[in-house]
Amino acid sequence: MVQPGLIAAAQVSQVPIVSFHYECTRQWIAEKTWDKHRIPKPFTTFVVSYGEPIYIPRNLDEKGFEEARLMVEKAMLENRQKSIDKAEELRKK
Numbered sequence: 001m002v003q004p005g006l007i008a009a010a011q012v013s014q015v016p017i018v019s020f021h022y023e024c025t026r027q028w029i030a031e032k033t034w035d036k037h038r039i040p041k042p043f044t045t046f047v048v049s050y051g052e053p054i055y056i057p058r059n060l061d062e063k064g065f066e067e068a069r070l071m072v073e074k075a076m077l078e079n080r081q082k083s084i085d086k087a088e089e090l091r092k093k
Helices: 004-013 062-092
Strands: 020-024 027-029 038-040 046-050
Touching: 004 062, 020 062, 046 062
Parallel strands: none
Antiparallel strands: 020 046, 027 038
């Protein structure tokens, strides 16, 4: 879930949000961590996915703010899935 602070910071600073995600074809997963942190193995292939810049207008009402938050969240999830799919495709080769 995208936290409201990210949207508020982009709103005040007028700096765009760019969704970004990477996956590796070979990695260790730290199973005992809260976020299942992934550590790339040597000589792995990285897959990087990033989206279009998302600009958040300064003057948003509560509904517009939530719509912006959901739009950023959707972009993040789409980039994540795109990276995962491509890494999986490369693993199979």
